[in-house]
Amino acid sequence: xxxxxxxxxxxxxxxxxxxxxxxxxxxxxxxxxxxxxxxxxxxxxxxxxxxxxxxxxxxxxxxxxxxxxxxxxxxxxxxxxxxxxxxxxxxxxxxxxxxxxxxxxxxxxxxxxxxxxxxxxxxxxxxxxxxxxxxxxxxxxxxxxxxxxxxxxxxxxxxxxxxxxxxxxxxxxxxxxxxxxxxxxxxxxxxxxxxxxxxxxxxxxxxxxxxxxxxxxxxxxxxxxxxxxxxxxxxxxxxxxxxxxxxxxxxxxxxxxxxxxxxxxxxxxxxxxxxxxxxxxxxxxxxxxxxxxxxxxxxxxxxxxxxxxxxxxxxxxxxxxxxxxxxxxxxxxxxxxxxxxxxxxxxxxxxxxxxxxxxxxxxxxxxxxxxxxxxxxxxxxxxxxxxxxxxxxxxxxxxxxxxxxxxxxxxxxxxxxxxxxxxxxxxxxxxxxxxxxxxxxxxxxxxxxxxxxxxxxxxxxxxxxxxxxxxxxxxxxxxxxxxxxxxxxxxxxxxxxx
Amino acid sequence: xxxxxxxxxxxxxxxxxxxxxxxxxxxxxxxxxxxxxxxxxxxxxxxxxxxxxxxxxxxxxxxxxxxxxxxxxxxxxxxxxxxxxxxxxxxxxxxxxxxxxxxxxxxxxxxxxxxxxxxxxxxxxxxxxxxxxxxxxxxxxxxxxxxxxxxxxxxxxxxxxxxxxxxxxxxxxxxxxxxxxxxxxxxxxxxxxxxxxxxxxxxxxxxxxxxxxxxxxxxxxxxxxxxx
Numbered sequence: 196x197x198x199x200x201x202x203x204x205x206x207x208x209x210x211x212x213x214x215x216x217x218x219x220x221x222x223x224x225x226x227x228x229x230x231x232x233x234x235x236x237x238x239x240x241x242x243x244x245x246x247x248x249x250x251x252x253x254x255x256x257x258x259x260x261x262x263x264x265x266x267x268x269x270x271x272x273x274x275x276x277x278x279x280x281x282x283x284x285x286x287x288x289x290x291x292x293x294x295x296x297x298x299x300x301x302x303x304x305x306x307x308x309x310x311x312x313x314x315x316x317x318x319x320x321x322x323x324x325x326x327x328x329x330x331x332x333x334x335x336x337x338x339x340x341x342x343x344x345x346x347x348x349x350x351x352x353x354x355x356x357x358x359x360x361x362x363x364x365x366x367x368x369x370x371x372x373x374x375x376x377x378x379x380x381x382x383x384x385x386x387x388x389x390x391x392x393x394x395x396x397x398x399x400x401x402x403x404x405x406x407x408x409x410x411x412x413x414x415x416x417x418x419x420x421x422x423x424x425x426x427x428x429x430x431x432x433x434x435x436x437x438x439x440x441x442x443x444x445x446x447x448x449x450x451x452x453x454x455x456x457x458x459x460x461x462x463x464x465x466x467x468x469x470x471x472x473x474x475x476x477x478x479x480x481x482x483x484x485x486x487x488x489x490x491x492x493x494x495x496x497x498x499x500x501x502x503x504x505x506x507x508x509x510x511x512x513x514x515x516x517x518x519x520x521x522x523x524x525x526x527x528x529x530x531x532x533x534x535x536x537x538x539x540x541x542x543x544x545x546x547x548x549x550x551x552x553x554x555x556x557x558x559x560x561x562x563x564x565x566x567x568x569x570x571x572x573x574x575x576x577x578x579x580x581x582x583x584x585x586x587x588x589x590x591x592x593x594x595x596x597x598x599x600x601x602x603x604x605x606x607x608x609x610x611x612x613x614x615x616x617x618x619x620x621x622x623x624x625x626x627x628x629x630x631x632x633x634x635x636x637x638x639x640x641x642x643x644x645x646x647x648x649x650x651x652x653x654x655x656x657x658x659x660x661x662x663x664x665x666x667x668x669x670x671x672x673x674x675x676x677x678x679x680x681x682x683x684x685x686x687x688x689x690x691x692x693x
Numbered sequence: 694x695x696x697x698x699x700x701x702x703x704x705x706x707x708x709x710x711x712x713x714x715x716x717x718x719x720x721x722x723x724x725x726x727x728x729x730x731x732x733x734x735x736x737x738x739x740x741x742x743x744x745x746x747x748x749x750x751x752x753x754x755x756x757x758x759x760x761x762x763x764x765x766x767x768x769x770x771x772x773x774x775x776x777x778x779x780x781x782x783x784x785x786x787x788x789x790x791x792x793x794x795x796x797x798x799x800x801x802x803x804x805x806x807x808x809x810x811x812x813x814x815x816x817x818x819x820x821x822x823x824x825x826x827x828x829x830x831x832x833x834x835x836x837x838x839x840x841x842x843x844x845x846x847x848x849x850x851x852x853x854x855x856x857x858x859x860x861x862x863x864x865x866x867x868x869x870x871x872x873x874x875x876x877x878x879x880x881x882x883x884x885x886x887x888x889x890x891x892x893x894x895x896x897x898x899x900x901x902x903x904x905x906x907x908x909x910x911x912x913x914x915x916x917x918x919x920x921x
Contacts, residue, residue, distance in 0.1 A: 353759060353760045356829075
């Protein structure tokens with residue numbers, strides 16, 4: 196007779212993953228006392244009630260002609276994605292061959308769209324050029340990576356069947372591209388949805404998209420108007436497959452050119468001065484080492500900021516993990532009835548469609564400035580997104596034993612099959628979560644993003660660039676760590692996870 | 694006339710030898726049937742023959758190697774992809790070349806694929822795909838035909854017609870197949886593989902169906918097991 200093994204003892208893959216996740220949760224709990232989680236708002240419930248009322252009874256009449264904001268939001272998202280794909284596709288072909296290119300792509304996508312916008316704002320002002328560059332540049336980096344991953348999975352058989360001597364281009368166009376076209380298109384569609392969110396967010400730095408009106412409505416407590424704007428956004432996302440139909444896209448692209456105008460006069464001398472002079476510390480350009488030391492010493496204290504950034508990212512990861520575990524059954528066919536599933540699916544779609552900055556902004560108004568609203572926003576947005584994908588995966592599974600109670604179905608039949616995938620999705624999101632963490636600094640949470648935002652505010656572009664470089668480096672390091680942590684056996688071929 | 698000659702060669706993939714020390718000579722003007730269980734090394738042998746004969750041989754692979762999203766016409770056209778420049782191939786994708794279209798159309802009509810030229814291959818049945826793969830190999834218009842089970846998913850009546858069509862165009866062929874009767878009636882020579890060795894290599898008129906059964910050990914052992 197042998198004794199039964201103790202808690203989490205054993206070397207089955209499920210237990211290994213469970214131990215690994217638990218270690219992550221424990222690490223987060225240990226570090227939690229370091230985070231500032233105070234609720235400082237005087238009457239959060241009263242405020243929440245007013246917001247809920249605004250969302251439930253939107254004040255449509257308060258909107259002053261939202262059509263221009265809607266058209267601009269769509270045009271920016273569409274052209275940003277289009278230009279990003281146009282740049283990213285040729286890069287994807289070179290991606291496996293060039294280490295420099297891979298590093299460059301990692302760098303451009305490590306910086307959030309909004310920070311790119313802040314950078315371009317200095318040169319191109321509040322114009323469409325700023326908006327498009329802010330989207331197209333990081334997206335080119337993302338497309339290059341994801342397209343390259345998709346192309347790598349091209350089935351080889353058709354290409355091997357070709358006669359010898361077929362030129363490279365013909366081989367690619369006939370026997371490779373058609374085999375992955377569907378995946379490339381579906382990822383591009385997903386990225387367009389992300390671009391819609393990013394386009395709304397650009398309103399937070401002053402570009403007149405929907406986010407601009409949303410922010411001022413929320414800030415000034417006009418919740419009825421904010422509710423109406425949010426409804427418009429959700430409706431746009433929900434009907435995306437309809438108005439964003441393949442056949443309508445060329446028409447939308449052409450119309451977008453009109454809505455994006457007026458185009459700014461680009462001052463070449465100013466642009467050059469910004470790139471060659473403003474972005475660099477004066478002492479570096481003058482070749483003054485002592486001045487450079489002083490410049491570094493004048494930096495805000497970066498260690499706490501980096502610590503906060505990493506801590507918030509860890510908290511965001513763990514929060515997303517817990518929420519995803521709790522939420523996915525809501526939208527899965529294995530649980531509940533038709534009504535509960537419909538409601539669950541709607542909740543998840545709303546939570547994942549709401550831009551995370553928007554979510555954090557609202558929570559911040561409710562709870563006061565601390566890490567708490569940022570944490571909740573990260574966990575809600577990413578947890579819902581992962582839960583949605585896991586529920587879709589679960590719907591493809593058939594339980595082996597019928598008639599189990601719900602808890603048995605969850606713990607014995609479904610979760611063991613879904614968990615490796617769930618954890619892998621979470622690790623893919625690590626990069627995104629960290630990028631969002633920095634972004635939340637714009638709302639006053641003391642992460643790196645906070646200092647980047649204030650450097651731009653005080654026109655200290657050299658300092659802003661330096662901080663952006665640090666952020667990007669941090670992102671690349673965290674992505675590498677997450678890749679090691681990720682369960683290796685599961686191929687995550689759902690491109691919508693990134 | 695000798696076409697190619699293996700002399701104690703080790704054939705296989707990157708690091709795994711499938712056919713060790715293979716010696717075999719193929720001659721022009723012979724129709725050769727290649728028999729053996731799956732896993733016996735037929736595909737490896739055909740791959741090696743293809744590599745040696747490359748510009749002479751038309752190739753019909755086991756997995757068809759078709760592109761599901763492209764139409765029947767484009768899949769067949771791919772047989773001659775190397776004879777046009779990249780630009781012409783690109784244009785043909787947007788607007789089929791008139792002469793190529795007619796050539797492919799008459800070829801497809803012969804194989805019972807008429808009216809399907811515009812249909813994407815993903816919407817075809819298994820037998821239809823098989824015939825598209827054969828059409829592509831015929832469209833290559835090479836001297837020799839190499840086929841890895843090109844008759845696997847068509848009915849017996851069609852298999853005979855397709856085989857006759859292939860052999861009418863090619864005086865020399867090496868075809869892997871499972872239909873023993875066809876191997877004896879329509880080929881000059883039968884090569885039988887078993888466990889990576891050439892077990893049988895003889896003129897088909899000297900062979901009987903019983904000789905061919907010896908290539909399939911499972912069949913004979915399971916028969917022995919049931920009798921015992």
